[in-house]
Each structure stands twice: as structure tokens, then as C-alpha cells.
Amino acid sequence: MLPTNSTISQKYTQSLNTYVQQVKPDWKDRIEVEIGDIMTPAKFLPQTKIKRWDNEVNVSLRLIHTEKSPTVSVEGDKIKWKGRKIEAHFYDINNAEHPEGAEEFEVVLLEKPKNNVVQFTVVDIQ
Numbered sequence: 001m002l003p004t005n006s007t008i009s010q011k012y013t014q015s016l017n018t019y020v021q022q023v024k025p026d027w028k029d030r031i032e033v034e035i036g037d038i039m040t041p042a043k044f045l046p047q048t049k050i051k052r053w054d055n056e057v058n059v060s061l062r063l064i065h066t067e068k069s070p071t072v073s074v075e076g077d078k079i080k081w082k083g084r085k086i087e088a089h090f091y092d093i094n095n096a097e098h099p100e101g102a103e104e105f106e107v108v109l110l111e112k113p114k115n116n117v118v119q120f121t122v123v124d125i126q
Contacts, residue, residue: 018036023092030053031052033103064119087107088106090104091103
């Protein structure tokens with residue numbers, strides 16, 4: 001079971017090792033966000049997937065890493081994946097700049113990396 005608090009449990013449901021948020025539930029304009037990877041139920045992965053129209057189209061971003069035993073925690077409205085050298089924070093934004101909302105996938109480097117590249121897999125399905 002993934003960690004949660006009252007703020008997270010109001011926004012997300014949990015399915016296996018994934019947090020799922022119905023951003024727009026209207027069937028004509030449905031948007032759903034997954035934090036984690038519902039297709040990999042054995043562990044939580046640092047990934048955000050935004051799905052439209054019941055997954056007819058989607059885009060996913062996953063952090064490529066070498067962490068051996070990362071942990072998952074929640075702090076306020078943030079879901080945090082933490083390794084020894086790198087962290088990933090996931091949270092939504094709803095403000096004047098983003099009145100319809102936005103998703104933040106923030107990467108925090110805990111030590112200077114060997115090179116200046118942070119890698120992600122990017123998959124879009126149309």
C-alpha cells in the first residue's frame with residue numbers, strides 16, 4: 001500500500017502501486033493523471049502519465065535512474081519518490097498561470113551527478 005494523507009486521499013485513488021486522479025470526469029472531456037505506472041504493479045516508478053478520453057491518447061514521462069531501493073512518501077500535497085542521489089516530486093498546480101491545472105514532475109539532485117544529463121523516457125500514444 002502506498003503512503004497517503006488526507007490531502008492526497010482527497011485527490012487520488014490508489015490502484016496497485018499507482019496514484020490515480022480524475023482531473024476532469026466528464027465523459028466528453030475526461031482527463032486522468034497517473035503517478036507511478038499501473039502496468040508495473042510490483043513497485044512504484046517515478047512516472048507521470050496524462051490520459052485523455054479513457055486513455056485514447058496519453059503521454060508519459062518516466063525518470064531513468066540507477067537507484068537500488070528508493071522510497072515513496074507524501075508531504076502535504078506532494079508525492080515524493082526518494083533515492084540516495086536523486087528525488088522526484090509529483091504535485092498538481094492550479095493558479096492564475098494555470099487556471100485549468102497542470103502537473104509538476106520535479107527532479108531534485110541530492111549530489112552533483114557525474115554528467116549534466118537527467119534522462120527520461122517519453123511515450124505518447126495517439
